[in-house]
Amino acid sequence: MNNTRCEDLFAPVLFEFDGRNPINALCTIINDDQSLQLNTELAKIFDDEANSLALDYIVNRYDRRMSPLYERLRAHYEDDLEDTNEQIAKIIVMKFIYNWNKLAEGYFANYNPIDNYNMVENRATLLEESVSTSTSETNTNKYNGFNSTEMHDVSESEASGSVETSKTETGGKTNNELTRRGNIGVTTTAQMIRGELELRKKSLLNLIYNDIDTVLFIDYYN
Numbered sequence: 001m002n003n004t005r006c007e008d009l010f011a012p013v014l015f016e017f018d019g020r021n022p023i024n025a026l027c028t029i030i031n032d033d034q035s036l037q038l039n040t041e042l043a044k045i046f047d048d049e050a051n052s053l054a055l056d057y058i059v060n061r062y063d064r065r066m067s068p069l070y071e072r073l074r075a076h077y078e079d080d081l082e083d084t085n086e087q088i089a090k091i092i093v094m095k096f097i098y099n100w101n102k103l104a105e106g107y108f109a110n111y112n113p114i115d116n117y118n119m120v121e122n123r124a125t126l127l128e129e130s131v132s133t134s135t136s137e138t139n140t141n142k143y144n145g146f147n148s149t150e151m152h153d154v155s156e157s158e159a160s161g162s163v164e165t166s167k168t169e170t171g172g173k174t175n176n177e178l179t180r181r182g183n184i185g186v187t188t189t190a191q192m193i194r195g196e197l198e199l200r201k202k203s204l205l206n207l208i209y210n211d212i213d214t215v216l217f218i219d220y221y222n
Contacts, residue, residue: 004071006217007062009081014058015051022092022216023054025085029093036097042104045205057209064217088215096211107204121178 013020019028030036030046038046045053066074070088077083 004066005062006058006064006066009066010058011062013081014055019085020081021054021058022085022088023057023212024051025082025089026092026212027053029086029089030097033093036093036101038097039101039104039108041108042101045104045208056205057212061213061217064213067216067218070216092212092215095215096208100208100211103204103207123176123178125174125176 010021016024019025027046030038031043047053069091070084073087074081074084077087
């Protein structure tokens with residue numbers, strides 16, 4: 001029979017920040033491992049500079065009995081709580097951290113709870129400057145009379161034309177944005193509001209606590 005209670009192990013060290021309780025050890029591992037790429041809000045929960053997470057978790061579990069896994073690890077490390085908690089924290093991270101990250105991404109997603117359709121279309125148009133130039137000239141026909149060296153005007157004609165050139169304005173553009181959003185009728189607004197309220201009734205922290213419980217404690221307590 002497992003007789004070790006949470007209070008027996010962690011009450012004396014609850015306010016210490018040296019990893020001698022499993023939650024502080026868990027926070028330290030999560031903060032030190034940059035490869036985990038945590039959701040920003042989840043990282044705030046496991047901030048190892050605050051002891052409030054450990055206090056909330058452990059005080060509410062004082063009467064629970066430690067799991068056989070925890071007891072075996074404690075025996076292996078000859079009652080060294082720091083080594084035991086570090087190892088148990090590694091197990092917790094391995095089992096749950098990726099699920100917690102996905103939970104946090106959904107829980108803290110930025111969205112409108114009464115919209116089920118939201119589309120934004122952006123189009124950039126380059127500005128072009130068109131330049132037109134026109135040219136014209138006058139042609140005069142002349143002749144000289146019989147036995148004369150003097151030239152006389154006969155007729156005049158005017159010829160004109162145009163040359164068009166174009167160039168692109170460097171860096172110039174205009175942005176057109178089209179937004180479509182709202183409820184397209186698949187789900188009623190009332191149903192979506194009810195779904196939002198149900199989601200907010202679920203505490204992300206309690207979901208995390210429940211996962212940790214499966215590793216630290218046996219599934220009943222008295």
